[in-house]
Amino acid sequence: MDAIVFWIAAGVAVAAxxxxxxxxxxxxxxxxxxxxxxxxxxxxxxxxxxxxxxxQIIIYAGAIMVLFLFVVMLLNLKQGDEEGRxxxxxxxxLLLGGAILLEISIVIRLxxxxxxxxxxxxxTSNFGSxxxxxxLLFDDYLLPFELTSILLLITVAGALVLAAGRREExx
Amino acid sequence: xxxxxxxxxxxxIIFGLGVVGVIISRNLIKLLMSVELMLNAANLVFITFAxxxxxxxxxxxxxxxxxxAAAEAAVGLxxxxxxxxxxxSVDVDILRLLKG
Numbered sequence: 001m002d003a004i005v006f007w008i009a010a011g012v013a014v015a016a017x018x019x020x021x022x023x024x025x026x027x028x029x030x031x032x033x034x035x036x037x038x039x040x041x042x043x044x045x046x047x048x049x050x051x052x053x054x055x056q057i058i059i060y061a062g063a064i065m066v067l068f069l070f071v072v073m074l075l076n077l078k079q080g081d082e083e084g085r086x087x088x089x090x091x092x093x094l095l096l097g098g099a100i101l102l103e104i105s106i107v108i109r110l111x112x113x114x115x116x117x118x119x120x121x122x123x124t125s126n127f128g129s130x131x132x133x134x135x136l137l138f139d140d141y142l143l144p145f146e147l148t149s150i151l152l153l154i155t156v157a158g159a160l161v162l163a164a165g166r167r168e169e170x171x
Numbered sequence: 172x173x174x175x176x177x178x179x180x181x182x183x184i185i186f187g188l189g190v191v192g193v194i195i196s197r198n199l200i201k202l203l204m205s206v207e208l209m210l211n212a213a214n215l216v217f218i219t220f221a222x223x224x225x226x227x228x229x230x231x232x233x234x235x236x237x238x239x240a241a242a243e244a245a246v247g248l249x250x251x252x253x254x255x256x257x258x259x260s261v262d263v264d265i266l267r268l269l270k271g
Contacts, residue, residue: 006173010181017185017208021192026200033204036185040211043178047222052214052233059237064207064244071248072200075255093194097187104183108176116172119225128221133230141231148238155242163249165256 006046013039026072030065037061049128178219186212199254199261203247210240 016035023029037060044053126132137145185208192205214233221229255261 017188029201044218047218049218052230064241090195093191097191101183101187108179112176117223120223123225132227151242155245159245159249163252
């Protein structure tokens with residue numbers, strides 16, 4: 001049962017990721033990415049990361065993807081000549097992607113242990129729950145957590161400055 | 172339990188697809204989405220090893236990657252809007268100011 005769920009989720013994720021790349025219209029790519037995120041959330045649940053799976057759906061699929069959708073709708077893109085005159089780059093991209101995949105597979109084959117680590121058996125039932133992650137976040141990892149708030153503040157300022165444009169252009 | 176290498180291989184495939192997308196896509200928005208794909212592949216590795224070693228602290232780093240992805244999307248999309256306002260297009264091929 002575990003394996004079936006994994007294979008379905010993995011297949012959906014890979015198929016949607018391929019679809020993201022080959023679709024010509026950006027709106028189809030955004031929706032494909034939402035499908036990838038949902039499939040990955042299923043796999044996170046399988047790995048008993050409940051809180052992260054919920055965050056994946058609420059923040060990633062819910063908030064970040066809606067931001068992408070807004071921009072796609074806002075820009076009202078014209079359908080340009082999507083393919084053509086990029087043949088060299090296409091083959092280079094496929095070659096580089098294949099090389100990275102091959103390299104990672106070799107590393108996985110050579111260096112990843114096949115025996116189950118004792119830590120994998122020793123997890124408690126509340127592993128990855130909101131309570132546990134919250135306690136870690138506000139205790140052991142308080143400084144990184146606070147730093148992310150500064151990052152978000154700077155992002156708000158930067159996004160406003162970039163998207164608002166110069167005054168004379170606006171008028 | 173599904174072997175560790177399956178999860179890592181899935182993450183490698185998604186990362187590779189993200190790399191392909193970054194290189195071959197001509198649309199700036201699709202390019203940003205391919206970057207998101209690569210960030211998700213990294214997240215999957217984090218979650219996998221958190222489960223493998225039984226260490227919930229790794230989940231915090233996934234949380235931080237979420238925040239970084241949100242920041243990247245917000246700034247990247249405002250750059251896309253700025254480019255569109257100036258050039259009336261989001262094609263990466265028209266951005267050749269630095270090409271010399």
